[in-house]
Amino acid sequence: MNTPATLADPDTPFAVVDVHTMRRNIARLKDRADRLGVTLRPHVKTAKSLDVAAHLNSGTPCPVTVSTLAEAEAFADGGYTDITYAVGVEPRKLPRITALSRRGVTLRVLLDSAEQAAFVTEASRRAGIPLPAQIEIDCDGHRGGIRPGDPALVEIGRVLHDDGCLDGVLTHAGESYFARTAEDQCLAAKNERDTAVAAAERLRAAGLPVNTVSVGSTPTAHAADDLTGVTELRAGNYVFFDLVMAGLGVCRVEDIALSVVVTVIGHRPEHGWIMTDGGWMAMSRDRGTAAQAQDQGYGLVTDLAGRLIPGLVMTAASQEHGTLTARDGAALPRLPVGTRLRVLPNHACATAAQHRGYHTVDGTRPARPAPAIEAFWERVTGW
Amino acid sequence: MNTPATLADPDTPFAVVDVHTMRRNIARLKDRADRLGVTLRPHVKTAKSLDVAAHLNSGTPCPVTVSTLAEAEAFADGGYTDITYAVGVEPRKLPRITALSRRGVTLRVLLDSAEQAAFVTEASRRAGIPLPAQIEIDCDGHRGGIRPGDPALVEIGRVLHDDGCLDGVLTHAGESYFARTAEDQCLAAKNERDTAVAAAERLRAAGLPVNTVSVGSTPTAHAADDLTGVTELRAGNYVFFDLVMAGLGVCRVEDIALSVVVTVIGHRPEHGWIMTDGGWMAMSRDRGTAAQAQDQGYGLVTDLAGRLIPGLVMTAASQEHGTLTARDGAALPRLPVGTRLRVLPNHACATAAQHRGYHTVDGTRPARPAPAIEAFWERVTGW
Structure with missing residues (x-):
């Protein structure tokens, strides 16, 4: 694909990543993990991009977490050999999992039942390769997993250990996305750690070896101050951040590295609306901030250089139409048809998923007449 | 792509279209349009598939509506020569529009300002080909357009007529998606028609020729009983239908032709949850039924043959996790890990957009051991 010269060039809507901001976000969590003495295992489900991942560890493949086997296969192709597939395993996915193991990839699977342990160990015996498995632990009633006290x-x-498949335990503090204060996020991080460590200790007390004690979510990864007993930390959203994370105070609005470039296509002054060509197809239907103290609609609006336009919010979306309105008494700016803007997303994982990839810019460079596009980074799609 | 034998074969999650149901939906609206004496111009933004479109008019290209230039180009490649691009035009999209016109495609553009009319006529003069334009009329304050009484x-x-660009007027009763009764939908259809016809008459009274008077939305297209003065009817969602349309009474649940096949990956009996591998990445974040009398969560659940499982609803979603719960006192069915189910979507346009294409089945054929897959139909993606 030819790389157009600036953000004024590609047809809208399209996704853009500010690489300078992204690298700052990456360095921030890497430094934290180093200080906490744990391995960082980024979740690549947000960006789904080998080009983004190349910035995670100075170009050297690092341990990663994936949400689909399509990601696992793409990252294996890219030289990543230490991968955790963090969605509960089911039997029909075992052939692709086994095939990755045969290629020399350490692909860890996740499970929370004896039923799953039985078919994973059976597949291991058939393949002649133990498939490393982690037991999912429920730390906050958010989703899957078992409690550490569950027999x-x-x-x-x-069952796993008998076939050499027991790797460890994994938990995810999914409820931390609703922990509104820094104090609550610290408590969620402490609970996440304590629950995972308790499960590991319980297995060890039964004579079972536990290599991996894995915890993480973007809010708890940034709130944890002591990860004693934990071996690794997972987080995904932190690479891009978004308005939900800004609403939680985990990042600032200026740390959001992902945005969508849209074009003004009309005006309805009698309603106070500016219409754009960026609807939910470009932004996703995710309205995560609707549950927060400050609802940010479908997103906050910046100019093409990335400077916030005070009070301008994308408040409604059709498939290919966005509606911008002014709030807090702000005046509706005069933006002729053809004006390009950027919209910051509620939820980076969901917005990124609406696009084939990202045009990249460096927000610290001069933005006249418009920020220069440096590259196009493709996403892994499908399952 | 090889076509797997049955719905038990492809890795989940994936989208499936029941072609028998889809053809019934298509025939229903085609019959209505014929009876009403108007041209049907289906909106292909829902399915975004030439294979689906081949069923719209017995394999012969018919007039279509598109939401992106990527759709316009793909349909032009497929032999469609009469296309309306129903999103307000902006200057940077003119080169692709002009290129399609040069290929012999009648590509109608939409606008609602003198500013847009000026650059469309200028582009027409430069290209030496009049670009046919429709003036967007606002019938219900839903989105873009001008009122018929606006000077x-x-x-x-x-401005358009002076350069041979005036094709007609177009309106869309977007508020009809919130018209809860058949009577309200009839009123919305009548208002949509009356507004479009009033705008056309006003132009004609000023000596301006109006060829096209275009109306439509899936609810109003199914409610209209008299389209005197209208030349064409647009609708998109009706090909697949969804739970929002069923909630409005425009279709029955059994008319929904699109579903997503998912697999059970775990159980949380203490919460009453069945976990699946179909999250919002597979279903989209669209929760359109949340605003209706009966909130259907992220979707109603059927078995692999498409039979509703009474009371089972997908009530929560993470990126790659779905949570199913029982409601109305229904018992939670026993569904082992590995069981495949189908989930009916809130909003077919949004759910379809999460997939590369559709495996197709014929729901009237025997479903043992699982419905046979007949084909894979690709979607047009991007902009």
Whole structure:
């Protein structure tokens, strides 16, 4: 694909990543993980891009987490050999998992039942390669997993261990996305750690070896101040951040590295609306900030250089139409048809998923007449 | 791509279209349009598929509506020569529009300002080909357009006419998606028609020729009983339908032709949850039924043959996790890890957009051991 010269060139809507901001976000969490003495295992489900991942560890493949086997395969092709597939495993996915293991990839699978442990160990025996498995631990009632006190924990651990498949435990503080204060996020991080460590200790007390004690979510990864007993930290959203994370105070609005470039296509002054060609197809239907103290609609609006336009919010979306309105008494700016803007997303994972890839800019460079595009980074798609 | 044998074969999640149901939906609206004496111009933004479109008019290209230039180009490549691009035009999109016109495609553009009329006529003069333009009319305050009584209407019409660009008027009753009763939908259809016809008459009274008087939305297209003065009807969603349309009474749940196949990956009996591998990445974040009398969560659940499982609803979603719960006192069914289910979407346009294409089945054929897959139909993506 030819790289157009500036953000004024590609047809809108399209996604853009400010690489300078992204690298700052990456360095921030890497430094934290180093200080906390744990391995950082970024979740690549947000960006789904080998080009983004090349910035995670100075170009050297690092341990990663994936949400689909398509990601696992693409990252294996890119030289990543230490991958955790952090969605509960089911039998029909075992052939692709086994195939990755045969290629020399350490692909860790996740499970929370004896039923799953049975078919994973059976597949391991058939393949002649132990598939490393982690037991999902529920730390906050958010989604899957078992509680550390559940008798099933040791039962599953034993089934896995008998076939050399027991790798460790994994938990995810999904409820931390609703922890509104820094104090609550610290408590969520402490609970996440304590729950994972308790599960590991329980397995060890039963004579079962636990290599990996994995925790993480973007809010808890930035709130944790002591990860004693934990071996690795996972987070995904932090690479781009978004308005939900800014609403939680995990980042500032100026740390959001992902935006969508849109064009003004009309005006309805009698309603106070500016219409754009960026609807939910470009932004996703995610309205995560609707549950926060400050609802940011479908996103905050900046000029093409990335400077916030005070009070301008994308408040409604059709498939290919966005509606911008002014709030807090701000005047609706005069923006002729053809004006390009950028919209900061509620949820970077969901907005990024609406695009084939990202045009990249460096927000610290001069933006006249418009920020220069440096590259196009493709995304991994499908399952 | 090889076509797997049955819905038990492709890795989940994936989208499936029941072609028998889809053809019934298509025939229903085609019959209505014939009876009403108007041209049907389907909006291909829902399915974005030439394979779906081949069923719209017995394999012969018919007039279509598109939401992106990528759709316009793909449909032009597929032999469609009569296309309306129903999103307000902006200057940077003119080169692709002009290129399609040079290929012999009648590509109608939409606008609602003198500013846009000026650059469309200028582009027409430069290209030496009049670009046919429709003036967007606002019938219900939903989105873009001008009111038929706005003095700008005749002004825009004159600018267009002077360069041979005036094709007609177009309106869309977007508020009809919130018209809860059949009576309200009839009123919305009548208002949509009356507004479009009033705008056309106003232009004609000023001596300006109006060829096209275009109306449509899926609810109003199914509610209209008299389209006197209208030349064409647009609708898109009706090909697949969805739970929002079923909630409005425009279709029945059994008319929904699109679903997503997912697999059970775990259980949380203490919460009453069944976990699947179909999250918002597979379903989209669209929760259109949340604003209706019956909130259907992220979707209603059927078995792999498409039979509704009473009371089972997808109530929560992470990126690659879905949570199913029982409601109305229904018992949570026993569904082992590995069980495949289908989820009916809130909003077909949004759910379809999460997938590269559709595996197709014929729901009237025997479904043992699982419905046979007949084909894979690709979607047009991007802008």
